[in-house]
Amino acid sequence: MFVEWVIFSNESRDVLIKAVKLTKKYDDFVAVDGIDFEIYSGECVGFLGPNGAGKTTTVRMMYCFLPPTSGDLIIAGLSVHDRCREIKQVVGVAPQEDNLDLDFSVVKNLVVYARYFDISKEEALKRANEQLDFFQLQEKRDMPIEALSTGMKRRLIFARALLHKPKVLLLDEPTTGLDPQARHLVWDAVRQLKKLHVTIILTTHYMDEAEILCDRIIIVDHGKIIEDGPPKELIKKHIGENVLELDYDSTLLPMLKQTFSDARIEVIGERMQVFTSKPYSVFDGFLHEHKIQNVTLRKANLEDVFLKLTGRALRTND
Amino acid sequence: MTEVNLRKSPAKFSIPKISSNVWKVWRRNADVFTKTIGVNFLPSMLEPIIYLFAFGFGLGGFIPEVNGLPYINFIAPALVAISVMNGAFFECTYGSFVRMYYQKTFDALVATPISIDEVVAGEILWGATRGAINSTIVLTVIGISGLLTANPIITTPLFILMPIIAFFSGLMLSSIAMCFTAISPNIDFFNYPIFLFITPMLFLSGTFFPMNTLPNPAQGLALTTLPLAQIVNLTRGALTGATETLLGLTTKTLIPISIIWITIITIIFFILSINLMKKRLIR
Ligand SMILES: Nc1ncnc2c1ncn2[C@@H]1O[C@H](COP(=O)(O)OP(=O)(O)OP(=O)(O)O)[C@@H](O)[C@H]1O
């Protein structure tokens, strides 16, 4: 699928996307609250945040679907306030909601979409075929969109975003509803695109995915950026190396606090979690001494960071 | 890096900015139309045939002449005008609403270099094209029926102007329709313009009975307010060589009046519809 792709230069670490006091209000509700960020050329940045945090709203401003209420957003040197046509020429979008063209078959969806970018018919067909091959949709090429499963639709939306070989790719929850095989396919596509120095903005609720794919994570909540950094650094900074999970036991809790004096200990329902960077031997000793069962010791991950920073409460529309 | 500006996006009334991208939107709809031509063609052909039979031959048997014409010759140009109106109006109400609201086609389009102005303009152009296609079908049916009954309804070569007349008349009706689409909360809303605007117009525009039988004030009102009345003037002029005589005005005056009327109304509603649509879609 990536034959003859333009390899975007990655020599200078240019700022390709820059948001300044970017704000979006829906009537009186502030969905994006004066955020600032910079994204470098060739970077893959994950926007994480609970439901309703403002991720989709931010992404939509990046392809001029929504005008900012105030502040500015500059993409490849062009402001979304007045240069939308040029911006959309270099940006590819796989939106969160499905907006495939129900009046056309799978392959026609791609060919017609390519036409919107002034791509010639033969070239469009060629690219469509490359994408269908890669995303394993060739079998469905002449099917109507209704005949696709949710996961197939998501793959087709991804494929469609690549037809004009964009410099910036916006992926809003590209793997939601995909089976493990299809998820790996999408990850593979993202990795290949990273090699070509395509700048990628990705939103996802799968923390493992963000950790694997993204060079940098921006965590948003209530329309504000609450953390920004490479996944490894965020884990180290907020959690430490390891996490010990064990059943709640009121007599054990004080002893845990004693042994892991510098650690953060959380009681979540029937389980306790200990976040610490202490070496494994310390854990071993403790577990042996107290004959503890039903225990897991694992590496700290991005999900721990996410839950720590955004809390455990479910989000309703507030 | 360009200079950062922190101003708010303006959301005021504006003259649409349009490029050749409108034809991409038009092409999309044309592609769908050609794919489903079987379903589209038959109804638009059957309807005028039924009207011709029911009114022309059936009712026409009881009505000797209208304004010096056989009844069927009187209604035939009106049937062409009605087909333009229906083609354009339904395309840009139900058709556009389904694409905008249910199918999210507009959302997909505006993620490409096509702007929202161009999406709406492309839809309107397509609506006008539907009007022109419909009128051509009806015209063909009328022509054939004229040959078969040895009563050539179409009596001037001006009929070749019909597609152009239909396209521009269609442009007016699609622009008006698009305004309704922009303000409709749901698809059932279209019952209002159809029952309050389209249906009355269908009968009061000099279509099935001559407008000059109406009292003078009513004639004046119809002539100044009804889009279909203007279209009927043009189709009647183009197919039979003369309009009705209304308020003492003859073909020579009525044709330019109708052309100017259609032009002005089209421009106003075209600009208005794009602005209303932007207001609806850009949050
Ligand atoms: N068109 C709209 N009108 C009014 N409010 C909206 C609109 N779109 C989004 N919102 C509100 O703005 C907030 C941010 O929504 P957004 O879709 O950006 O969240 P998100 O981070 O993408 O969430 P999710 O993870 O569920 O996709 C939410 O509270 C949402 O209810």
Ligand SMILES: [Mg+2]
């Ligand atoms: Mg979202």
